[in-house]
Amino acid sequence: MSCFGVLLYVVAVFISGAFEKALTAVIQTQQTVLAAVGEDAEFSCQLLETKDVLQVTWQKISHDVETNVATYSKYFGERVNDGFTNKVEFKHTGLQNCSIVIKNVTEQDEGCYRCLFNTYPEGSFIGTPCLQVYELxxxxxxxxxxxxxxxxxxxxxxxxxxxxxxxxxxxxxxxxxxxxxxxxxxxxxxxxxxxxxxxxxxxxxxxxxxxxxxxxxxxxxxxxxxxxxxDDDDGLDEKSNHINFGSRTLVILSSAVLLFACVAALISVWLRKKSQSSQSHRPVEMNDMAT
CATH class of the missing domain: 2.60.40.10 (Immunoglobulins)
Structure with missing residues (x-):
């Protein structure tokens, strides 16, 4: 990059900070951008008059404090500042028309943003779209x-x-x-x-x-x-529910009776085997031996 280009860039930055003008008449942008929580929000600014733009700067305004978000210039290209690298990206870059996207918006992203077209020697032309985040x-x-x-x-x-x-x-x-x-x-x-x-x-x-x-x-x-x-469907549904309830009750009672019968049979078999076993191990009496 030539020394003249660096000089122009420095002058543009100096102008944007010291001689900033609120020249909004020639900027076309959205007044309010609505975005639901979790969606992406896009801001775009277009300079309607042909100017010698050296750099486009995006800022976030929070409690009257201006924080630089991203910049674009012919010499340095796209630059997203620290703290916004995973939040903001450029969608379209140009010195007359520029747009950014705020990804996955939250309540903390709500507020106004500035696009500054830094020109020489006139100063900065400013647009101020505002983001309103909603949830539904x-x-x-x-x-x-x-x-x-x-x-x-x-x-x-x-x-x-x-x-x-x-x-x-x-x-x-x-x-x-x-x-x-x-x-x-x-x-x-x-x-x-x-x-x-x-x-x-x-x-x-x-x-x-x-x-x-x-x-x-x-x-x-x-x-x-x-x-x-x-109403007719209600009657059918009630009847169907009644029938289903009766069927379920019958199945439950039948299962209970069958289970009781099985348990009784098992107990009877166990008692019979126990009785037979006790008889087979009964001691032999003296009368039996004499015989």
């Missing part, structure tokens, strides 16, 4: 009969961070939900469990599909669907 687990639906034959009690729980929004739905148009009740519980791991319960009213004699959707922020929702039991 699959909802759990419970459907049970109400005291009324025309009603079902539907309950759905979803756990996430921040607190998720839980929505119930039903496929059959002549059915409707009422008496909504929503409870939110804060968990020790900073997540929230939200449970929504409602009464499904209408003609519930036939099975119908009940859905539950859980949402966090503007991230993709998670939804599950269950089918309510059919």
């Amino acid at each position: 687990h699959e909802p759990v639906v419970d459907v049970r009969e109400s005291n009324s034959t025309e009603e079902w009690v539907v309950s759905c729980s979803a756990t996430g961070r921040p607190a998720p929004t839980v929505t119930l739905s039903v496929s059959q148009q002549d059915l409707n939900f009422s008496q909504y009740n929503t409870v939110s519980v804060s968990n020790t791991n900073a997540t929230f469990t939200v449970t929504t319960t409602a009464v499904l009213s209408g003609s519930c004699k036939h099975s119908t599909q009940v859905g539950c959707a859980a949402r966090v922020l503007s991230a993709p929702h998670r939804e599950v669907t269950v089918t309510t039991p059919d």
Whole structure:
């Protein structure tokens, strides 16, 4: 590398630290990046105006402290700083367009990141995308009969961070939900469990599909669907369960009787052999010898 190139690099670093300008108008980037826990998050910045860029620097901002994450320059290529080598990697490198990926995001990765296009002599053009990490687990639906034959009690729980929004739905148009009740519980791991319960009213004699959707922020929702039991099927199931219970009882009783008979036979054989053995070892009496 020429001395002139090294000089330009030093000047760029000096400018980024001492004469940094908040020139954000010409940077195209995401305002907020949403990523679920365990997923990868991508940040990209594009300099819309052609500038003489010497280096692109990525920084993480935490509690107003700026930490250099990675840099890219024409002379030194890609460089990921210590502490981020297993966390951050470049996806696209360029002096006008650059992007990085944060792998397997956690709560600790949440915050804002800066992309600085260090130019000479104008200074640094800055973009500041922010990462928001969320967590959302699959909802759990419970459907049970109400005291009324025309009603079902539907309950759905979803756990996430921040607190998720839980929505119930039903496929059959002549059915409707009422008496909504929503409870939110804060968990020790900073997540929230939200449970929504409602009464499904209408003609519930036939099975119908009940859905539950859980949402966090503007991230993709998670939804599950269950089918309510059919009244006719319930009767068949109860009858079948009764028959199965009777069959199991009969088998158990038969097995017990057979086992008792086997044990009794073994005891009888053992007593008979013991009696025979005692008779064969009986002492000979004097009358027997005289005879």
